[in-house]
Amino acid sequence: MNTQRLESILQKLEKQNLSQMIISDPAAIFYLTGRYIDPGERLYALYISRSGKNRIFINNLFTVPEDLGVEKVRFSDTDDSIGLLCGAVEKGIPLGIDKIFPARFLLPVIERSGASAFQLSSICVDEARACKDEAERELMREASRLNDRAMARFRGLIREGVTEEAIAAQMADIYRELGVDGCSFEPLVGFGANCANGHHAPGKTVLKPGDTVLFDVGCKKNGYCADMTRTFFYKKVPSEKHRQIYETVRRANEAAEAILKPGVPLCEIDRAARRIIEEAGYGPNFTHRLGHFIGLEVHDYGDVSETATAVAEPGNIFSIEPGIYVEGEVGVRIEDLVLITEDGCEILNSYSKELDIVE
Amino acid sequence: MNTQRLESILQKLEKQNLSQMIISDPAAIFYLTGRYIDPGERLYALYISRSGKNRIFINNLFTVPEDLGVEKVRFSDTDDSIGLLCGAVEKGIPLGIDKIFPARFLLPVIERSGASAFQLSSICVDEARACKDEAERELMREASRLNDRAMARFRGLIREGVTEEAIAAQMADIYRELGVDGCSFEPLVGFGANCANGHHAPGKTVLKPGDTVLFDVGCKKNGYCADMTRTFFYKKVPSEKHRQIYETVRRANEAAEAILKPGVPLCEIDRAARRIIEEAGYGPNFTHRLGHFIGLEVHDYGDVSETATAVAEPGNIFSIEPGIYVEGEVGVRIEDLVLITEDGCEILNSYSKELDIVE
Numbered sequence: 001m002n003t004q005r006l007e008s009i010l011q012k013l014e015k016q017n018l019s020q021m022i023i024s025d026p027a028a029i030f031y032l033t034g035r036y037i038d039p040g041e042r043l044y045a046l047y048i049s050r051s052g053k054n055r056i057f058i059n060n061l062f063t064v065p066e067d068l069g070v071e072k073v074r075f076s077d078t079d080d081s082i083g084l085l086c087g088a089v090e091k092g093i094p095l096g097i098d099k100i101f102p103a104r105f106l107l108p109v110i111e112r113s114g115a116s117a118f119q120l121s122s123i124c125v126d127e128a129r130a131c132k133d134e135a136e137r138e139l140m141r142e143a144s145r146l147n148d149r150a151m152a153r154f155r156g157l158i159r160e161g162v163t164e165e166a167i168a169a170q171m172a173d174i175y176r177e178l179g180v181d182g183c184s185f186e187p188l189v190g191f192g193a194n195c196a197n198g199h200h201a202p203g204k205t206v207l208k209p210g211d212t213v214l215f216d217v218g219c220k221k222n223g224y225c226a227d228m229t230r231t232f233f234y235k236k237v238p239s240e241k242h243r244q245i246y247e248t249v250r251r252a253n254e255a256a257e258a259i260l261k262p263g264v265p266l267c268e269i270d271r272a273a274r275r276i277i278e279e280a281g282y283g284p285n286f287t288h289r290l291g292h293f294i295g296l297e298v299h300d301y302g303d304v305s306e307t308a309t310a311v312a313e314p315g316n317i318f319s320i321e322p323g324i325y326v327e328g329e330v331g332v333r334i335e336d337l338v339l340i341t342e343d344g345c346e347i348l349n350s351y352s353k354e355l356d357i358v359e
Numbered sequence: 360m361n362t363q364r365l366e367s368i369l370q371k372l373e374k375q376n377l378s379q380m381i382i383s384d385p386a387a388i389f390y391l392t393g394r395y396i397d398p399g400e401r402l403y404a405l406y407i408s409r410s411g412k413n414r415i416f417i418n419n420l421f422t423v424p425e426d427l428g429v430e431k432v433r434f435s436d437t438d439d440s441i442g443l444l445c446g447a448v449e450k451g452i453p454l455g456i457d458k459i460f461p462a463r464f465l466l467p468v469i470e471r472s473g474a475s476a477f478q479l480s481s482i483c484v485d486e487a488r489a490c491k492d493e494a495e496r497e498l499m500r501e502a503s504r505l506n507d508r509a510m511a512r513f514r515g516l517i518r519e520g521v522t523e524e525a526i527a528a529q530m531a532d533i534y535r536e537l538g539v540d541g542c543s544f545e546p547l548v549g550f551g552a553n554c555a556n557g558h559h560a561p562g563k564t565v566l567k568p569g570d571t572v573l574f575d576v577g578c579k580k581n582g583y584c585a586d587m588t589r590t591f592f593y594k595k596v597p598s599e600k601h602r603q604i605y606e607t608v609r610r611a612n613e614a615a616e617a618i619l620k621p622g623v624p625l626c627e628i629d630r631a632a633r634r635i636i637e638e639a640g641y642g643p644n645f646t647h648r649l650g651h652f653i654g655l656e657v658h659d660y661g662d663v664s665e666t667a668t669a670v671a672e673p674g675n676i677f678s679i680e681p682g683i684y685v686e687g688e689v690g691v692r693i694e695d696l697v698l699i700t701e702d703g704c705e706i707l708n709s710y711s712k713e714l715d716i717v718e
Contacts, residue, residue, distance in 0.1 A: 041658050061647060063556050077648050078666045099463035103456045106465060107479050120466050169535060176528060197422050288420060289436050299400050307437045 001032050001054070001069040005128060010050055012124035013096055019050035020089065021096030021121050022109070027296040028098065028125045029056070030223060033068045043081040043105060045098075046070070047088045055088050057081065082108045089113040096121030126301030130293055131315035137339060139224040140295065140317050144337050144348035146178050147219050147226035151351045154215050158234055158358045164189040164202035175219050184218035184225035184298040195231065195331030198288065198323075210238035212246075212330060213358070218298055225298045227319055228349045229335035233357045243355065245324045246332050248280040250353050252322035253334045256290060260338055260345035266308035266318075273322040274306070282324045291319040294337060316340040317348070360391050360413070360428040364487060369409055371483035372455055378409035379448065380455030380480050381468070386655040387457070387484045388415070389582060392427045402440040402464060404457075405429070406447045414447050416440065445472040455480030485660030489652055490674035496698060498583040499654065499676050503696050503707035505537050506578050506585035510710045513574050517593055517717045523548040523561035534578050543577035543584035543657040554590065554690030557647065557682075569597035571605075571689060572717070577657055584657045586678055587708045588694035592716045602714070604683045605691050607639040609712050611681035612693045615649060619697055619704035625667035632681040633665070641683045650678040653696060675699040676707070 009032075013021055023029060023046040030036040037044055037058065045057045054070045059081070064072065073088075075081045086109060089095055095115035097106065099122035110118055132140060153174045157167045168189045175183060189202040192211040207213070211234045218227035237243045252273035259272050270290040277286045293302035294317055302310070304318050321335030336349040368391075372380055382388060382405040389395040392415070396403055401418045413429045418440070423431065432447075434440045445468060448454055454474035456465065458481035469477055491499060512533045516526045527548045534542060548561040551570040566572070570593045577586035596602045611632035618631050629649040636645045652661035653676055661669070663677050680694030695708040 061557050063558070076646075077662070078664055097462045097466065099461060101462040102458060103460040103462075103465050103479060104458035104481070106462050107456065107477060118466060120462060122463070169532075172531065173528075198420050199422070287435075303436065305437055 002034070004133075005032055006048065008128045009124050010048065012127055013121060014050070016096070016119065016121055016124065018094055018096040018119060018121055018124075020093070021048050021124070022046070022085070022089075022098055022101060023048060023125060024098045024101045024105070025122070025125070028122075028129070031125070031129055031296060033070065035064065035066070035068055036223060037062050037064075042077070043085065045085055045105075047085065049090065051090070053088065057085050082112065085109065086113040089115050092116050094119050096124070098122050098125070122301070129295055129300060130302050131313055132295060132317055132339075133315065136224065136295065137315065137317075139222050140337070140339065141346075141348055143180075143219060143221040143224045143226040144228070146180055146221055147217065147228050148349055148351045150174055150178055150217065150219060151215065151228065151230055154217065155232065155356075155358060158207065158213050158232060160207065162207050164191055164194070164205050168202035171217060178219070180219035180221050181223075182220050184220045184227060188214065188216035190214040190331065193328050193330065195333075196325040196327050196329060197331070198325065207234055209235035212242070212332060214331060214333060216333065216335065223296055225294050225296070227294055227298055227335065227337060228351065229321055229333045230351060230353070231332045231334060233355065235359065236357060237355070242330055244280065245282065245326075245330060246355050248277055248282060249322050249324055249332045249334050250355070252276040253320055253336065253353065256320045256322070257336065257338060257345070257347055260312065260340060262312055262314050262340055262342065264312045266304045266310055266312060267306055269312070269320070270304050270306050270308065273320070277322060277324060285324045285326055286322060287325060288323070291321055293318045312340045314340055314342045361393070363492075364391055365407065367487045368483050369407065371486055372480060373409070375455070375478065375480055375483065377453055377455045377478060377480055377483075379452070379474075380407050380483070381405070381444070381448075381457055381460060382407060382484060383457045383460045383464070384481070384484070387481075387488070390484070390488055390655060392429065394423065394425070394427055395582060396421050396423075401436070402444065404444055404464075406444065408449065410449070412447065416444055441467045441471065444468065448472040448474050451475050453478050455483070457481050457484075481660070488654055488659060489661050490672055491654060491676055491698075492674065495583065495654065496674065496676075498581050499696070499698065500705075500707055502539075502578060502580040502583045502585040503587070505539055505580055506576065506587050507708055507710045509533055509537055509576065509578060510574065510587065510589055513576065514591065514715075514717060517566065517572050517591060519566065521566050522563050523550055523553070524563060527561035530576060537578070539578035539580050540582075541579050543579045543586060547573065547575035549573040549690065552687050552689065554692075555684040555686050555688060556690070557684065566593055568594035571601070571691060573690060573692060575692065575694065582655055584653050584655070586653055586657055586694065586696060587710065588680055588692045589710060589712070590691045590693060592714065594718065595716060596714070601689055603639065604641065604685075604689060605714050607636055607641060608681050608683055608691045608693050609714070611635040612679055612695065612712065615679045615681070616695065616697060616704070616706055619671065619699060621671055621673050621699055621701065623671045625663045625669050625671060626665055628671070628679070629663050629665050629667065632679070636681060636683060644683045644685055645681060646684060647682070650680055652677045671699045673699055673701045
């Protein structure tokens with residue numbers, strides 16, 4: 001286990017009057033142990049405790065020869081794995097619980113563990129993860145560098161007669177050639193009015209002149225996620241309105257990025273972008289938060305929204321992704337990842353945001 | 360909503376003395392509404408009640424213009440979505456909870472909803488889903504037909520100098536050409552000793568003569584999952600031991616399939632396969648249950664293991680996948696999907712299980 005990260009989590013637990021916790025998020029376990037397992041529906045949990053009696057519960061199906069720096073408890077599908085886990089819990093005191101711990105494990109743990117209370121305490125892990133250490137920052141830079149390179153090649157896929165799903169399929173190949181581990185999420189590829197749907201899945205729509213082409217894409221490298229969006233035009237900008245929407249989104253993106261530094265409330269970053277979109281008359285068409293934290297997961301804990309009162313801290317990495325969506329007509333989004341540094345910020349994506357008409 | 364399926368679930372809830380439940384499994388919601396949404400970390404829930412006050416809670420980010428046959432409650436990222444959900448719950452009586460409902464929603468629901476108790480009740484949905492109706496059976500047949508066709512083409516990828524990851528990458532293209540919706544899980548491709556690791560991820564291992572080649576693959580079509588495994592030999596069978604292991608696994612697979620019909624305890628099906636592997640001296644090397652149920656998810660509720668006392672029922676679809684794994688040396692698994700019919704069974708995979716040496 002990474003003892004520095006563990007100690008940081010235990011200290012945060014102490015502030016919540018907790019001395020023990022069950023962590024079940026595979027990304028959080030990776031954060032501490034360096035080992036990633038996707039357990040499917042099976043129990044997979046790391047029990048941590050101020051007393052040092054840490055244990056990790058792993059089904060026999062997963063081969064784990066290496067030393068994880070924590071006692072392994074192995075079990076098979078037919079064992080009472082919940083009983084084993086409950087046996088590790090210290091009775092009569094509260095137990096911290098991971099946010100994603102599912103009801104099928106949580107309800108029996110509530111019944112059988114003997115802990116005096118059950119308290120959502122992922123925030124202790126999340127806050128530790130939200131401030132990336134230097135090793136993590138470098139991994140995040142590398143993932144976004146690869147994503148920038150991928151975007152340049154994705155632009156080359158924009159050509160007459162192509163469909164959204166054909167582009168999406170080729171993206172996987174390009175990512176592979178660039179040597180990434182995989183996608184951090186399924187690529188979003190939208191043409192024209194489809195871009196107005198924030199969760200449009202690439203379909204059989206054929207590209208036509210005047211379409212916007214929206215790519216919201218991310219790769220994963222060494223466990224860490226990239227995520228960026230660019231919106232291109234194909235052959236022409238079909239109307240002044242389209243141009244105005246594009247430039248408004250770009251200005252909103254840049255206005256938010258211009259004020260990034262430690263101490264700035266996250267809601268003010270959202271406001272900086274949202275104000276520009278509102279002033280252009282598109283306030284109601286910016287239907288989501290400005291950004292989300294990112295790291296081992298594409299959606300790490302933490303968002304950059306109108307209600308986010310926390311302030312930016314060194315090591316925070318999140319997206320800045322304003323958008324304007326006019327249903328049935330047009331959608332534009334421009335997204336970078338940004339890193340808050342000790343004295344300012346780094347924009348992790350360098351791919352151009354200038355209005356780009358692909359011939 | 361599919362009223363027949365809803366009624367079946369409500370009846371099962373009643374037997375558990377429940378009249379209300381929160382369903383959050385996207386596959387279960389699809390089962391009832393025909394609409395699939397992947398909500399990521401956001402709240403997505405269907406509240407069902409004997410009183411008929413059913414409601415579905417969907418974040419505004421997801422465009423759902425269609426009538427789902429149930430009142431929609433929409434909310435944005437900054438709304439108190441848990442409060443909205445708790446508002447629907449009838450106070451003072453127990454509330455059924457979905458097995459995958461995560462702690463971040465469950466703990467506040469326990470605190471705020473006013474229900475008198477919280478009871479894991481997915482089993483009511485799972486049991487309904489475990490007995491496929493005729494429409495579902497046909498969809499499952501179709502998914503496995505496509506998977507059989509894919510396997511025949513995957514065999515063609517076995518050639519000198521190829522790596523596991525190169526084959527896995529091409530599988531995605533082949534599936535796409537066959538018109539499936541996607542993979543039901545990441546394809547497992549293993550060569551030689553790597554096959555002994557049940558969860559080996561395709562890597563840079565290069566194929567060499569005498570290797571076993573294990574493909575554990577599944578596609579998804581119209582929401583329903585296929586899943587099958589075949590193990591080939593490349594150029595030669597390297598030893599008599601390898602041949603004996605292969606034939607033992609094949610006989611175990613066929614012995615289990617030979618006894619399938621309604622009324623047979625699932626543990627006896629496991630036993631039929633396991634006995635053959637034990638008699639060959641490889642009992643400890645068959646390290647997992649014989650099979651799992653499958654449908655909208657690749658691992659539906661229900662397993663075919665030594666402790667599964669339930670009996671096979673018409674409409675059950677599960678895998679039969681015995682294996683022998685000798686660490687550092689060899690692994691063989693042969694897997695079909697099978698459907699229990701009113702008077703017997705159908706094997707949904709027809710791809711050959713004869714020992715096959717690929718030249």
